[in-house]
Amino acid sequence: MSxxxxxxxxxxxxxxxxxxxxxxxxxxxPGVATYDLVIDDESVSVSFHFAPGQFNMIxxxxxxxxxxxxxxxxxxxxxxxxxxxxxxxxxxxxAELKEGDSVGLRGPFGSSWPIEQCVGKDIILVAGGxxxxxxRPVVYEVLAxxxxxxNVSLLIGARTAAGLxxxxxxxxxxxxxxxxxxxxxxxxxxxxxxxxVTVLLERLPIAKPKNTVLMTCGPEVMMWYSIRTxxxxxxxxxxxxxxxxxxMNCAIGMCGHCQLGPQFxxxxxxxxxxxxxxxxxxxxxx
Amino acid sequence: MKSSPExxxxxxxxxxxxxxxxxxxxxxxxxxxxxxxxAGQVEISYFLEATSCIQPGPYEIxxxxxxxxxxxxxxxxxxxxxxxxxxxxxxxxxxxxxxQSLKNWANHEDFLKCVxxxxxxxxxxxxxxxxxxxxxxxxxxxxxxxxRHQLLEVLVAMINGRMPKIPRxxxxxxxxxxxxxxxxxxxxxxxxxxxxxxxxxxxCPTYDRGCYGCFGPAAQANCTGLxxxxxxxxxxxxxxLPLLRNFNAAAPEFAEQSNALENQEETL
Amino acid sequence: xxxxxxxxxxxxxxxxxxxxxxxxxxxxxxALIADxxxxxxxxxxxxxxxxxxxxxxxxxxRGWTDVQSPGNYRLEKRDDDTYFGYVVGPHSWKQFxxxxxxxxxxxxxxxxxxxxxxxxxxxxxxxxxxxGVRACELAAIAVQDRVFLQGPYVxxxxxxRRDAAFIVAVNCTQxxxxxxxxxxxxxxxxKSGFDLAxxxxxxxxxxxxxxxxxxxxxKSLETDDAGSRHHDLAENxxxxxxxxxxxxxxxxxxxxLLLGNLEHPQWExxxxxxxxxxxxxxxxxxxxxxxxxxxxxxxxxxVDRKRQWDSCFNIDFSYMNxxxxxxxxxxxxxxxxxxxxxxxxxxxxxxxxxGCGRCLTWCPPGIDLTEEVAAxxxxxxxxxxxxxxx
Numbered sequence: 001m002s003x004x005x006x007x008x009x010x011x012x013x014x015x016x017x018x019x020x021x022x023x024x025x026x027x028x029x030p031g032v033a034t035y036d037l038v039i040d041d042e043s044v045s046v047s048f049h050f051a052p053g054q055f056n057m058i059x060x061x062x063x064x065x066x067x068x069x070x071x072x073x074x075x076x077x078x079x080x081x082x083x084x085x086x087x088x089x090x091x092x093x094x095a096e097l098k099e100g101d102s103v104g105l106r107g108p109f110g111s112s113w114p115i116e117q118c119v120g121k122d123i124i125l126v127a128g129g130x131x132x133x134x135x136r137p138v139v140y141e142v143l144a145x146x147x148x149x150x151n152v153s154l155l156i157g158a159r160t161a162a163g164l165x166x167x168x169x170x171x172x173x174x175x176x177x178x179x180x181x182x183x184x185x186x187x188x189x190x191x192x193x194x195x196x197v198t199v200l201l202e203r204l205p206i207a208k209p210k211n212t213v214l215m216t217c218g219p220e221v222m223m224w225y226s227i228r229t230x231x232x233x234x235x236x237x238x239x240x241x242x243x244x245x246x247x248m249n250c251a252i253g254m255c256g257h258c259q260l261g262p263q264f265x266x267x268x269x270x271x272x273x274x275x276x277x278x279x280x281x282x283x284x285x286x
Numbered sequence: 287m288k289s290s291p292e293x294x295x296x297x298x299x300x301x302x303x304x305x306x307x308x309x310x311x312x313x314x315x316x317x318x319x320x321x322x323x324x325a326g327q328v329e330i331s332y333f334l335e336a337t338s339c340i341q342p343g344p345y346e347i348x349x350x351x352x353x354x355x356x357x358x359x360x361x362x363x364x365x366x367x368x369x370x371x372x373x374x375x376x377x378x379x380x381x382x383x384x385x386q387s388l389k390n391w392a393n394h395e396d397f398l399k400c401v402x403x404x405x406x407x408x409x410x411x412x413x414x415x416x417x418x419x420x421x422x423x424x425x426x427x428x429x430x431x432x433x434r435h436q437l438l439e440v441l442v443a444m445i446n447g448r449m450p451k452i453p454r455x456x457x458x459x460x461x462x463x464x465x466x467x468x469x470x471x472x473x474x475x476x477x478x479x480x481x482x483x484x485x486x487x488x489x490c491p492t493y494d495r496g497c498y499g500c501f502g503p504a505a506q507a508n509c510t511g512l513x514x515x516x517x518x519x520x521x522x523x524x525x526x527l528p529l530l531r532n533f534n535a536a537a538p539e540f541a542e543q544s545n546a547l548e549n550q551e552e553t554l
Numbered sequence: 555x556x557x558x559x560x561x562x563x564x565x566x567x568x569x570x571x572x573x574x575x576x577x578x579x580x581x582x583x584x585a586l587i588a589d590x591x592x593x594x595x596x597x598x599x600x601x602x603x604x605x606x607x608x609x610x611x612x613x614x615x616r617g618w619t620d621v622q623s624p625g626n627y628r629l630e631k632r633d634d635d636t637y638f639g640y641v642v643g644p645h646s647w648k649q650f651x652x653x654x655x656x657x658x659x660x661x662x663x664x665x666x667x668x669x670x671x672x673x674x675x676x677x678x679x680x681x682x683x684x685x686g687v688r689a690c691e692l693a694a695i696a697v698q699d700r701v702f703l704q705g706p707y708v709x710x711x712x713x714x715r716r717d718a719a720f721i722v723a724v725n726c727t728q729x730x731x732x733x734x735x736x737x738x739x740x741x742x743x744x745k746s747g748f749d750l751a752x753x754x755x756x757x758x759x760x761x762x763x764x765x766x767x768x769x770x771x772x773k774s775l776e777t778d779d780a781g782s783r784h785h786d787l788a789e790n791x792x793x794x795x796x797x798x799x800x801x802x803x804x805x806x807x808x809x810x811l812l813l814g815n816l817e818h819p820q821w822e823x824x825x826x827x828x829x830x831x832x833x834x835x836x837x838x839x840x841x842x843x844x845x846x847x848x849x850x851x852x853x854x855x856x857v858d859r860k861r862q863w864d865s866c867f868n869i870d871f872s873y874m875n876x877x878x879x880x881x882x883x884x885x886x887x888x889x890x891x892x893x894x895x896x897x898x899x900x901x902x903x904x905x906x907x908x909g910c911g912r913c914l915t916w917c918p919p920g921i922d923l924t925e926e927v928a929a930x931x932x933x934x935x936x937x938x939x940x941x942x943x944x
Contacts, residue, residue, distance in 0.1 A: 014707040015658040015859070017672040040669075061661035061670050061857040062850040087875060089448045102669045104661065247874040249845055252707035255864075256843030257871060259893065261813070262900030267706060283816045285885030323852050451847070455832060455868040462836030463654040463863050467600035467644050470918050472627045480831035480918055494600065505869040508829045508883060515625065515829075515919040 014252045017059045017104030018044050023079055025099055029163050031086045032130065033095065034071065036079040037105060045078050051112030052137030053243060053271040057251050058082065058094065059104030066090040067248040069134035069270070070108060074141070080105070083133035083165065109251040111271045113138050114241055118213045122150040124204065126226045128157045128197055128218020132165045134243050134270075135217055143176055150211070152177040153204055157197030157222065159183065161190040180204075198225045209234030215271075217243040224281065227274055237275035244269050244277065261286055297346035297445055300332035302366050304352030304359050305386055305414060309431040310377035311335045311351055317434050324438070327445055343369030347444050350423075353379040353414045355386060360411070360420060367421040372444055375417045376437065378430035378533045382502055385430075387414040387536035414536065425450055430500040430533040433485045453484050454505040457497050460488035469496055476521045476529060481507035481539070502534040509543035523547060572777035573784050575758040579637065580611045582722070582750075585774045586683040591720060594650060595685035596640065601629060603643040605650075608685070615640055622730040622911065625920025638686060638754050641730040642910050646839035647691055648698060650682055651715045652863075658711060658846060659859040666854070679714035685722045687748065689741030690733075690910040692723055694839030696747055700902045701842045711861075720767060723748035727791040729798035732911030734924060737803040740908045742795040755787035803909065803924040804931065805895075812896040812927070814936040816888065820929045825884040827919045832865035834913035834921075835890060840906050843871070866890050891923060 024036040037058075039045040050056075055069045066088065072081025086095045097103070115138060123142065125135050135154075142152050154177055158164045161183050173179050180200050182193035193200060197218070206212055214230045216223045223242045230240055246258035246265040258265040261280035263272070280286055301311060315321065315336060324330075331341040348370030354360050367373055378384050389397060390413045398405035417423055427440050427450075436452055443450035457479035461468065469475040469491050477496030479488070485501035503509065509530075516526060530544040574582065586593050587609065595608040596615050603615045617635045620643060621628045632639050663670045687695075695716075702712035726733075726742040735741030744751045749768030753760040760780050763769050835841040845864040850857045864871055866889045872879035880886045898906030907923075914922045 013674040013710050015710070016674040017659060017661070019670055019672055059661075059672075061663075061672070062848050062854055064848050065846075089451075092448060093446075104670065104672050245874070246879070247872065252709075253705050254701060254707070254709055254842065255845065255861075256866065257845070257864075259866075259889070259897075261892075262897035264901065285880050285882065286816070286889070320852060453868075454870055455865070456830070458831040458833050459836065459863075459865060459868060462833065465604070465645065465649065465654070467602040467604065468627075468833065468916055468918070469600075471625060471916055472601045472629075472644070480829040480833070506830065506883060508826075511827050511829050511919055514827075518919075519625075 014106070014250075017057075017106050019102050020080070020105045022097060022099050022101050022103065025097075028083060028165050031095075032083060032163075032165065034081060034083045035094070036072075036076075036081050037103065038078045039080070039105060040102070048080065048108075050074065050080075050108035052115060052141060053112035053134055054108040054110050055134075055248075055251075055270060056080065056082065056105050056107030057109070057248075058084075058090070059106070060090055060093050060097075061104065063093045064090050065104075065106075065249075066094075067109075067251060067266070069243070071133035071136045072140075073137060073144075075144075083130065083136075085130045106251065110266060111269055113215050113243075113271055114213065114273070115141050119148045120150065120211075122206075122208060122212040123152045124201070124206070124212060124214040124230070125152075125154045126157075126197060126201060126214065126216040126218070126223075127154070128222040129159065129163065130165070131216075131218030131222075131243070132156055133217075135215060136166065138215060139173055139177070143173065146176050151207070154179045155197050155200040155204065156181045157184070157200075157218070160185050161187055161192075196225070197222060198229050201226055201229045206233050206235070210236065210239075213239050213241070215241045215243075220244070220281070237278060238273060240274040241271055242274060242277070243271050296327060296329045298331040298341070298344075299328040299347045299349065299441075300343065300345040300366075300370065301330075301335070301349045301351070302332070302362075303334065304350065304363065304380065304417070305355040306352030306377065306379040306384065308335060308351070310380075310429075313376075313432050313434045313437055314349075317438065320434075320438050324441060328441070345370045346372065347441070348373045350375045350380050350417050351377050353383045353386060353416060354411070354420055355414045356410050358409070363417060363420050372424045373417075373421065374425045374427060374440055374444065375423050376427045376429075376432050378428065378500065378502065379414075380417045381426040381428050381537075382416050382534045382540075383414040383536035385533050385535070388531060389414060390536055390541075391531065416536070427452065428483055428501045428534075429485045433487075436485060455484055456480050456504045456507075457482045457484055457486070457488050457491070457501075460484050460486075461491050464488055464492065466491050469494060470516075470519070474519055476516045476519075476525055478512070478529060480504075481509050481512050496529070498529065498532050499540065500533050502537045503539035507539050509539050510546070513543055513547060523550075570763055571780040571785065572761045572763075572772060572775075573758055573780040574752075574761055574775060574777050576637075578776055579759065581775050582771070583609065583611065583685070585771050586685070586720065586722075589681075589683070589720070589771065591681045591683040593683045593685055594647075596638070596643070598629065602627060603629070603640050605643075605645040605647065605684075605686075611637065614638075619728070620730065622732045622915045623920070624732065624914040624922045625918055627915050636727075636754050638724045638752070639728060641726065641728065641733060642688055642691065642912060644837055644912070644916055646837065646910075646912070647684055647687060647695060648839050648842075650680075650684070651695070651712055651719065652698060652702065652709075652842065652844075653711070654863045656711050656861045657858045658861045661857040661859075663855050674710065677711075677714065679718040681718045681720075682715065683720040683722065685724075687721050687723045687744075688726055688910075689723070689744045690735045690738075690908040691839055692721070692744055692747040693735075693738070693740035693908040694910065695721075697840040697902070697904065697906060697908065698842060700904070720771070721748045721750075723751040723764075725751060725753040725788070725792050726795040727754060729795045730911060730915070732801065732914040732922075733799050733909065734801040734803050734911060735909035736796065736799050737801075737805060737924075738905060738907055738909035742799070743792055753788035753791060755784060755791055758784075760784050760788040801911070801924055803907075803927060805905065808905075808927065809896040809899045811931060811934060811936075812892045815930050815934065816892070818930050818933070818935055820926060820933075821884045821888045823929075824887050824921060824926055825882065827921055828867075828883050828887045829918060830867045830869070830883045830886055831918065832867040833916050833918065835865040835867060836863060837912040837916040838894075839910060839912070840894075840908060841865070845871075866893070891926060895923070895927065
């Protein structure tokens with residue numbers, strides 16, 4: 001919900017896609033890959049700035065557009081990084097592409113995580129499945145300025161161990177912050193927690209609930225229970241943040257698709273402070 | 287047939303006809319320019335309307351036109367399913383039973399006696415039913431006849447292994463996009479547009495006629511609501527029954543409504 | 555017709571107002587065409603008064619009116635020969651500013667091996683002149699201005715068309731049974747947002763000027779200074795429309811009323827009648843929902859990104875991740891009504907409804923949103939705040 005302004009990339013004509021080249025593809029887990037995109041026009045590329053939590057529209061001509069959160073560091077240079085799960089027509093077609101191929105890109109759009117408000121506070125990040133991707137820029141920001149924040153915990157849930165994103169990186173992060181993982185279904189190689197991610201949250205010591213910020217992204221039901229747990233532990237509506245997903249067709253608040261009650265998820269979200277959406281999240285079919 | 291190792295084999299397409307008028311197959315032939323592009327992407331292996339050159343199955347994609355009306359066809363459709371990876375039914379006959387499903391409301395043996403000099407030689411079922419009533423179907427493409435642009439979308443989607451993008455909204459949305467004035471509201475013409483799925487581009491209302499429901503019921507169609515509306519505006523059973531019992535008479539939503547309408551009159 | 559009791563109403567005598575005799579109305583159309591404009595005005599087609607390109611006063615629906623009620627619209631002959639003696643029809647001006655089908659972007663490549671070139675089409679702005687814009691329609695244009703021009707992003711398609719448009723408003727001198735602009739505070743008198751505003755009176759038109767562009771056109775016409783008789787006639791004619799408006803929508807606390815009754819049984823009740831056919835949203839002059847889809851040519855090397863009007867009543871409008879969010883008529887009707895009358899306030903600081911009544915008339919079953927709101931208000935399910943006396 002923190003203020004965001006149209007970047008130079010979208011200020012002239014918000015419908016215009018910029019051609020971008022796939023600089024690198026990293027296979028993360030089955031059906032999930034990370035794409036490093038570089039905008040071809042250098043003047044546009046250097047003017048591209050985003051805040052953690054924002055998203056881009058990725059475009060495949062003839063197939064369509066899809067909204068994808070940026071999952072890289074703000075300082076990742078010309079590369080704009082997206083971790084994408086094969087789910088619909090566009091993402092499946094994307095999975096067919098190789099390094100050097102080109103796509104279209106518009107953005108960045110939407111609101112961002114409240115990182116400025118976290119200085120001096122404890123942070124809890126709760127991620128489910130692909131929901132870790134939009135939270136990774138927050139982790140990078142914390143790691144880059146570790147001394148500015150208090151205790152930082154990252155709680156990650158996945159269906160299976162094979163579905164845990166960013167496996168190698170997690171070990172590195174764990175040296176600076178508390179990283180905990182759980183899976184819904186155990187396999188023979190898995191020796192960690194089994195169960196839903198909210199169990200990790202229930203067990204987590206929260207020393208100063210009024211001085212702690214929680215950010216969560218994942219399936220709505222997972223976020224719902226995480227938030228209820230956080231509130232029952234003494235945290236307040238104002239310090240709990242979540243990233244919602246709706247069908248975004250235009251990304252600029254003009255097509256109406258992503259409305260959730262009074263909110264346009266594309267421009268008022270995707271990151272909301274819980275009190276902005278608390279009442280409408282309870283209503284089915286809104 | 288074996289494919290050469292250098293070039294990946296194109297998906298093989300078969301087109302099967304059951305009880306129908308051939309109009310939907312003709313839609314494929316009338317694609318002309320597009321047909322050449324399709325021919326480049328698929329191997330048309332079984333298409334009696336277009337070529338007598340038949341290649342045996344299995345096929346990647348089977349398009350099925352027509353409904354099941356005979357014991358023989360009831361068996362034959364099982365083989366079509368066994369021979370094909372994807373079965374796509376095309377047209378009102380294949381997706382709901384077609385105009386010939388009117389016999390579902392009559393005694394088909396009376397029809398046989400009227401039409402054929404020696405009805406004992408005719409083997410036919412009492413009903414005309416949709417293909418999906420007999421076998422699992424991967425995609426149903428509506429319309430009497432089908433819209434060729436939608437057919438192309440289905441083929442391209444099937445070739446590329448994705449779900450076809452076929453809109454499910456009402457005909458009304460098309461009327462309004464085209465600036466066509468509502469014939470029901472402005473002229474009192476009974477129109478099935480509000481409960482009929484898009485596909486024709488609102489053809490009939492553009493020519494001051496009500497929609498006949500050629501593309502079958504729209505998703506979650508409120509047929510009862512529309513019939514009440516049309517009755518409030520003076521339409522009678524004599525108008526509404528034939529309107530609902532038309533090219534998609536046996537589509538469940540239309541059939542349920544026409545049956546209710548019939549009973550409603552009887553209780554009066 | 556009753557006489558207005560004082561001149562304290564919105565129609566204050568305007569010193570600059572002019573009088574254009576009926577037989578010189580063609581001069582206005584000619585002046586707009588001479589100004590290199592496509593003139594869009596009311597004309598009779600398909601048994602209705604629609605908005606289309608016109609070039610002559612003979613194209614106007616002279617001597618005709620529209621009789622409207624929920625779910626019903628009929629043309630009828632008037633017993634006079636006024637040009638603008640009708641109300642509003644199935645069309646609205648949004649079809650020209652926010653076209654039902656537009657290409658918002660294109661992508662081209664030489665062949666499958668070359669890079670895409672992505673463009674946004676630069677169209678020469680269409681210079682429209684709208685003749686016959688009613689007060690509720692001026693309000694509707696202002697509502698869509700907020701959506702397409704006044705947010706963080708600007709839609710270039712709307713911008714180009716809107717900037718170039720010249721608006722000749724017409725004050726209503728009669729109302730339909732479906733009109734409720736007085737409840738929405740949008741009419742029937744045109745107060746702002748026009749270049750010229752006409753009031754049809756005996757023998758001609760009282761013309762008010764609302765902009766410099768309007769003044770230029772007005773100057774080119776052979777008008778006379780309007781006298782007090784003309785002003786009196788105009789005021790009487792406008793008052794006639796006010797008095798004919800019988801429908802009301804109680805807007806008091808309407809945002810909280812609707813958002814506080816999201817589980818009201820009335821939504822289920824209206825779903826029995828609602829056909830989810832999309833007609834209300836399509837005829838609504840403020841509804842702005844759309845969908846952009848890619849349409850490729852046969853080679854696949856040229857792609858148009860086409861924006862089409864869409865509707866929250868289309869089941870696939872809320873499609874996401876293999877499922878539909880609003881998967882029944884109840885939730886779709888609720889989305890429409892609560893957006894239009896309630897959450898629009900959160901989003902744009904005003905109501906999304908201008909009281910034109912189109913959604914009543916063009917709804918085949920004739921669902922009347924004012925009655926739906928009244929039904930909810932009658933059985934308000936909100937828990938009264940503690941300490942409230944009611």
